Amino acid sequence: MKALRIHGMRDVRVDNVDDPEIQDSRDAIIRVTSTAICGSDLHIYNGSIPQPRPMTLGHEFMGIVEEVGKGVKNLKRGDRVVCPSPLPAGTACSATTTCRATAKTLTPSTTAPKAT
Amino acid sequence: MTEKGGALFGYTDLYGGYDGGQAEYARVPYADYGPRKVPDNLTDEQVLFLTDIFPTGYSGIDWAGVKGGEVVAIFGAGPVGVMAAKSAWLRGASRVIIVDTQQYRLNQARQTANAETILWENNKQVVDEIRSMSKGYGADVCVEAVGFEPDRGLLDRAKSVINLEKGSDKVLLACMSAVRRGGFVSVLGVYSSPFDNFPIHQFFDKGIIMQGGQAPAHKHIDKLLQHVANGDVRLDDIISHRLPLSEAPHGYDIFRNKKDNCTKVVLKP
Numbered sequence: 001m002k003a004l005r006i007h008g009m010r011d012v013r014v015d016n017v018d019d020p021e022i023q024d025s026r027d028a029i030i031r032v033t034s035t036a037i038c039g040s041d042l043h044i045y046n047g048s049i050p051q052p053r054p055m056t057l058g059h060e061f062m063g064i065v066e067e068v069g070k071g072v073k074n075l076k077r078g079d080r081v082v083c084p085s086p087l088p089a090g091t092a093c094s095a096t097t098t099c100r101a102t103a104k105t106l107t108p109s110t111t112a113p114k115a116t
Numbered sequence: 117m118t119e120k121g122g123a124l125f126g127y128t129d130l131y132g133g134y135d136g137g138q139a140e141y142a143r144v145p146y147a148d149y150g151p152r153k154v155p156d157n158l159t160d161e162q163v164l165f166l167t168d169i170f171p172t173g174y175s176g177i178d179w180a181g182v183k184g185g186e187v188v189a190i191f192g193a194g195p196v197g198v199m200a201a202k203s204a205w206l207r208g209a210s211r212v213i214i215v216d217t218q219q220y221r222l223n224q225a226r227q228t229a230n231a232e233t234i235l236w237e238n239n240k241q242v243v244d245e246i247r248s249m250s251k252g253y254g255a256d257v258c259v260e261a262v263g264f265e266p267d268r269g270l271l272d273r274a275k276s277v278i279n280l281e282k283g284s285d286k287v288l289l290a291c292m293s294a295v296r297r298g299g300f301v302s303v304l305g306v307y308s309s310p311f312d313n314f315p316i317h318q319f320f321d322k323g324i325i326m327q328g329g330q331a332p333a334h335k336h337i338d339k340l341l342q343h344v345a346n347g348d349v350r351l352d353d354i355i356s357h358r359l360p361l362s363e364a365p366h367g368y369d370i371f372r373n374k375k376d377n378c379t380k381v382v383l384k385p
Binding site for chain 1: 133
């Protein structure tokens with residue numbers, strides 16, 4: 001598939017990369033129908049928040065569900081969805097006091113593991 | 117691990133290392149928790165900004181507890197600033213003012229957010245104007261929607277070299293000066309490094325309340341979707357450019373360099 005990746009300071013390219021696959025039972029794969037460039041993407045583009053390896057950018061996107069993992073009961077193939085930009089783990093998060101205080105956005109549980 | 121916040125899509129290895137959605141397909145982890153179904157009668161462009169900038173702008177107003185009658189001054193007429201302005205009206209603000217260095221963005225903000233506007237010349241001029249628009253007290257709420265990479269003059273750049281600082285906190289400082297005593301400063305713009313000479317004395321003397329950080333999109337998205345569906349607010353009027361994904365590098369260039377009156381780029385994979 002085609003994806004917009006950051007390669008270095010002010011160097012973004014549309015690359016051919018492997019299609020994403022389900023890696024966890026709580027994953028879904030979305031066919032993106034619309035996505036936007038955010039002002040905060042420019043910090044990465046400017047090199048001010050550097051990214052050492054090529055990575056697909058973009059945290060504003062929506063589309064059609066193509067596939068869901070076994071643990072995803074609320075969505076099915078064909079559903080049209082918007083995807084909130086933060087990635088809290090939701091009910092599986094263990095940092096419960098942080099979750100309660102901040103509606104889960106500041107919980108550290110999703111930052112470290114499972115980087116792909 | 118505790119030094120870092122939660123992950124974001126496509127926001128570097130610091131924030132989880134997950135690939136983002138500027139692509140034909142995206143892997144969405146925790147899909148049993150995040151994605152929201154949208155009604156078929158709403159177009160992509162009507163709901164796309166529920167992903168980030170609308171909940172982010174709304175958070176700046178919600179943190180401040182706006183409940184009606186407040187003067188809200190927003191620094192930055194970019195997409196987040198305009199979304200904060202729309203949110204301020206939704207929550208009953210009496211006056212919404214947007215400040216920016218770019219006249220074209222102020223013109224757009226007047227159209228899309230029905231806001232009064234101030235063209236930034238310098239800190240003092242902006243603070244004076246905001247005070248004169250708020251009976252001399254200052255705004256009840258200031259929203260920082262710029263972050264650590266504002267438009268800057270040579271002098272300001274020289275100062276950060278001397279101070280060994282990355283970027284500038286000048287917009288945050290203007291917010292602290294323009295807010296009334298006991299007022300609220302919401303920090304939506306990204307700050308990623310420390311600044312010395314932070315005016316802690318002003319924070320203390322004025323009794324300023326501050327909150328910032330990554331916005332809790334999940335907390336607000338359902339009610340904000342309802343506002344869009346009800347027609348209480350329109351989000352797609354900020355889009356200046358629609359491009360195929362193949363032209364995304366051009367989109368980054370015009371957005372960063374404010375070419376062609378660019379305010380918001382939507383990509384179609």
